[in-house]
Amino acid sequence: MDAIEILQNHQVKKTSPRLSIIQALQTSQNPLSEGEVKEKMGGLYDRITFYRSVQTLEEAGIIHRIVADNTVVKYALNHCEKGHQHSPDHVHFYCTQCNSLVCLNAVKTQAYELPEGFTSNQCDVVIKGMCNKCNL
Amino acid sequence: MDAIEILQNHQVKKTSPRLSIIQALQTSQNPLSEGEVKEKMGGLYDRITFYRSVQTLEEAGIIHRIVADNTVVKYALNHCEKGHQHSPDHVHFYCTQCNSLVCLNAVKTQAYELPEGFTSNQCDVVIKGMCNKCNL
DNA sequence: TTTCATATGCAACAATGTTGCAAATAAAGT
């Protein structure tokens, strides 16, 4: 789907930084870090704008943010085109060898029974190890 | 168990920063952030030493590090006294209301089937929502 | 107590994330 269309569908203003970020993510199979998005965006990149943009895009349900580790944050487009803000339903795999992060869209997060009084709205699962390429 | 005994059991040198960190964690039911440990340690606290100490303690299997979010990292003592470095087998709950983190020791992380070629040695599960106190 | 490898703690740096504010711009109305 076209980046402009995505923003329209989610009622978010069409601005060039937002379009650039979405397009950068669309060119990649895997989630991208800020640095990786920056590279793809070239000159027209501002750190502050980036942070505010990804926050907007996440709140709009267009992308999701994955914290692989405290120093490794990546972003990925949501697959569900229509879906509004809901946390990802799949687990993520982080390869500690090549530092790539993979959305395992086919592997759904399982339900966990919480103790009395606890309520949840999000469940983040990050599995760490070696990816298929590094295991060759 | 005594902090000195813990260090001895894991073949780690007994130094005062390490003892202070362990003792700080022992006084708390829940995992603590760097700032929370610092408060409990008082004057004899150095940031660099803290970072290197928690790394040593984690590698020795004495504590584990929990990344609740990219800006929220906490530390907790391992329950298994004998256990050497193995990642926590339980899930963690992060209350987005009061920012407390809870080890749900009774809730074990479930196994996830990985795609061909992927191998894992750690699985981090962080459930986010409201804790029992904030839900009252 | 002496020795030696390890750990501490300081300075300096690097990376990541936030806030305030003036200029720019998207979207809606004229």
Add this chain to the structure above:
DNA sequence: ACTTTATTTGCAACATTGTTGCATATGAAA
């Protein structure tokens, strides 16, 4: 197409978090 208005951008400045090098201090063993 032009004007208006609320939102967004992008700069400066700051705050927080994590790392590296190195001289001094210290734990553990001889």
